[in-house]
Amino acid sequence: MKPIKKLVLLGTGLISGSFALALKRARLVEQVVGVGRSPENLQRALELRVIDAASQDAASAVIDADFVFIGTPVGQMGALMQAIAPNLAPDCIVSDGGSTKQDVCALFRQHLAGHLAYCVPAHPIAGSELSGASAATYGLYEGRRVVLAPFAETDPAVVARVNALWQACGALVHEMPAAEHDGIFAAVSHVPHLLAYAYMNAVLDKPNAALCLEFAATGFRDFTRIAGSHPEMWRDIALANREAVLTDLQRCATRIAEVTALVEAADADALYRFFERASDARSVWGKPSSGY
Amino acid sequence: MKPIKKLVLLGTGLISGSFALALKRARLVEQVVGVGRSPENLQRALELRVIDAASQDAASAVIDADFVFIGTPVGQMGALMQAIAPNLAPDCIVSDGGSTKQDVCALFRQHLAGHLAYCVPAHPIAGSELSGASAATYGLYEGRRVVLAPFAETDPAVVARVNALWQACGALVHEMPAAEHDGIFAAVSHVPHLLAYAYMNAVLDKPNAALCLEFAATGFRDFTRIAGSHPEMWRDIALANREAVLTDLQRCATRIAEVTALVEAADADALYRFFERASDARSVWGKPSSGY
Numbered sequence: 001m002k003p004i005k006k007l008v009l010l011g012t013g014l015i016s017g018s019f020a021l022a023l024k025r026a027r028l029v030e031q032v033v034g035v036g037r038s039p040e041n042l043q044r045a046l047e048l049r050v051i052d053a054a055s056q057d058a059a060s061a062v063i064d065a066d067f068v069f070i071g072t073p074v075g076q077m078g079a080l081m082q083a084i085a086p087n088l089a090p091d092c093i094v095s096d097g098g099s100t101k102q103d104v105c106a107l108f109r110q111h112l113a114g115h116l117a118y119c120v121p122a123h124p125i126a127g128s129e130l131s132g133a134s135a136a137t138y139g140l141y142e143g144r145r146v147v148l149a150p151f152a153e154t155d156p157a158v159v160a161r162v163n164a165l166w167q168a169c170g171a172l173v174h175e176m177p178a179a180e181h182d183g184i185f186a187a188v189s190h191v192p193h194l195l196a197y198a199y200m201n202a203v204l205d206k207p208n209a210a211l212c213l214e215f216a217a218t219g220f221r222d223f224t225r226i227a228g229s230h231p232e233m234w235r236d237i238a239l240a241n242r243e244a245v246l247t248d249l250q251r252c253a254t255r256i257a258e259v260t261a262l263v264e265a266a267d268a269d270a271l272y273r274f275f276e277r278a279s280d281a282r283s284v285w286g287k288p289s290s291g292y
Numbered sequence: 293m294k295p296i297k298k299l300v301l302l303g304t305g306l307i308s309g310s311f312a313l314a315l316k317r318a319r320l321v322e323q324v325v326g327v328g329r330s331p332e333n334l335q336r337a338l339e340l341r342v343i344d345a346a347s348q349d350a351a352s353a354v355i356d357a358d359f360v361f362i363g364t365p366v367g368q369m370g371a372l373m374q375a376i377a378p379n380l381a382p383d384c385i386v387s388d389g390g391s392t393k394q395d396v397c398a399l400f401r402q403h404l405a406g407h408l409a410y411c412v413p414a415h416p417i418a419g420s421e422l423s424g425a426s427a428a429t430y431g432l433y434e435g436r437r438v439v440l441a442p443f444a445e446t447d448p449a450v451v452a453r454v455n456a457l458w459q460a461c462g463a464l465v466h467e468m469p470a471a472e473h474d475g476i477f478a479a480v481s482h483v484p485h486l487l488a489y490a491y492m493n494a495v496l497d498k499p500n501a502a503l504c505l506e507f508a509a510t511g512f513r514d515f516t517r518i519a520g521s522h523p524e525m526w527r528d529i530a531l532a533n534r535e536a537v538l539t540d541l542q543r544c545a546t547r548i549a550e551v552t553a554l555v556e557a558a559d560a561d562a563l564y565r566f567f568e569r570a571s572d573a574r575s576v577w578g579k580p581s582s583g584y
Contacts, residue, residue: 125509145507180500187495188508192515194555198547199487200570203479205543208472213577215437216480217417221578222514223484228574231567238555238563249552251497255490256548260541263486263530271530275523278492282520285505286513 001164004029008065009051010058010080012036015097015124016071017050017136022169024049025138034133035061045133059083062092070096073233074104074240081111088115093158095120099185100240101149101178108151116153120162123147123181124171142170149178179244186244191252193234194245196227293456296321300357301343302350302372304328307389307416308363309342309428314461316341317430326425327353337425351375354384362388366396366532373403380407385450387412391477392532393441393470400443408445412454415439415473416463434462441470471536478536483544485526486537488519 004023009016012034023029034051035058036042042054055061062068062084070077077096088094094112098104101121108119126144146166150159159175166173206212238245262271296315301308304326315321326343327350328334334346347353354360354376362369369388380386386404390396393413400411418436438458442451451467458465498504530537554563 125507147507183498184500184504184507187498187504188512192491192511194551195487195491195548196515197567197570198551199484199544200574201566202540202543202547204569204573205547206475206479206540208476212476212479213573215417215439215476216577219484219518220480222517223488224574224577225514226511227570229567229571231564231571234567235560235563239558239560242555242558245555246552248494248498249548249555251494252491253545253548253552255494255497256487256541256545259486259490260538260545263534263537263541266531266534268527268531271527272523274493275489275521275526277496278489278519279521279523281496281505282492282516285508285516 001028001161001168003027004067004165006031006033006065007067007069008033008035008058008062010035010061010068010070010084011072011076012042012045012051012054012133013071014131014133014135014140015126016069017045017133018126018138018140019069019071019097019124019169020050021136021138022141023165026168028165028168029067033061033065036133041133045136048134048136050133050136059087063087064089065092068092068094070094070098073236074098074100074107075236077104078107078111081107085112085115088112091118093118093120093162095122095162097122097124099123100237101147101181102244103240105149105151105178116151117155118158119151120154120159121149121151121178122162122166123149123185124166139170141166144171146171146173147181148173148175149181150175182241182244183247186241186248190234190237190241190245191248193226193229194238194249195252196224197234200224200227293320293453293460295319296359296457298323298325298357299359299361300325300327300350300353302327302353302360302362302376303364303368304334304337304343304346304425305363306423306425306427306432307418308361309337309425310418310430310432311361311363311389311416311461312342313428313430314433315457318460320457320460321359325353325357328425333425337428340426340428342425342428351379355379356381357384360384360386362386362390365528366390366392366399367528369396370399370403373399377404377407380404383410385410385412385454387414387454389414389416391415392529393439393473394536395532397441397443397470408443409447410450411443412446412451413441413443413470414454414458415441415477416458431462433458436463438463438465439473440465440467441473442467474533474536475539478533478540482526482529482533482537483540485518485521486530486541487544488516489526492516492519 007029020032032051033053034045045051124146163173299321312324324343325345337343416438455465
């Protein structure tokens, strides 16, 4: 495989930095330029050899690049796309690491409409409690999943190249439409966060909330762990993936109403079947033979 | 403190057996008689010296007992109370280890109406994946909480004695009305289980459920862990604590409807505050300085 000559990271952090390191280890990149707002973070990235050069100006940094990876929060992506659009080489690949895809695709369409043949929206599913360039590691993507959500307009050869680069980083690559991606993550990640936040608020509503929390044990601990997540980040994700989140919240509300009605009616048999279906599925989840 | 002369365990398992072992270690019991339906389990309890004598007949076993501890599932308690009532010494203390209290209190009132001065419904909050007499340990209650839910009719000296015995087992003892106990456990244990089961069923309802589960990660893993719990046990708990469970399910449904409306309205500020309240409370929970 042909190496990338000049990879530009817009946002130099855990996700983009680990992509750069993995490509360096695979000898699939010659030069990495890091762009970011924090001079200290860029300096650290240089020292750790995550990047070979640093810049605070996205528009000039992308000149001559053959791969641009946008690794910022989604809220910053539109302005960056707008800034780099005039300076992109005609065959420069542009990808990103945002955790929602329909909204990012809309930004690509808005700001890089003439360049879509080379655009491959992506979601590397990896993370850490840590962030910033100093948290980047060579092995972050080993065995982790990466979703590619290319446009109908994206050149199949470009998709294949991005796919091969991620595989070279050790990732398991899946291609699917942005809407399918967002529906999956609404169901298995975004909605559980909203439910955990809502549940925690409901406990706090109780007149004896402090006493309740004193008796809360391991079931509570695990069920509410994600209710401790960063409010700003999850506000942005909930709004970015609004439609899919609302669809799956509705699905949950229906099932919660059902279990409420079964308890109300004291329908022991139906309640048993309701619990058993969930328990059976949860018990096999994650086991190698389960097919999940 | 005066030791128990003859302690009878109705149901010889993890909870009752560990109570007996802790009392033996504290030299606060002279003889322990285990009653149970499984001869193998009783034999094992004798070998492990959890009990000193075994019986399969509750009614005759309680003759001359000064403390009877009912450690069976709640569903078996009524028949046992009825069987032992004629043979109880007038000052024999009767307690239990059921995880719901209003329904157990109702059984005490039904079957031991003339004996309530000596009855102390209790809930030792300890458990293990293991069960049976062979899982009993001396230290199960070290630092664990035990709730006592005595009747208005219970002799305060009897409550004080049961309290002191549990403290001698290493437990932190709380006294509260049965309704308050059930409200607390509905909120922090029973309702999370129902929500986790309902959520899991909602995911399974999706046409691409198998694909979704393939992408589910650590947030999903922890949020749904309790959805793998035993369907029969949780059906019984949900129905035993029906009123408190319905009250708190309603509380959660209200908060879920609220977060749904905020996402629908794309009300970023209110969504942030909603998440922040939950996140702040969850982040301090369990820390020594939190007051919880």
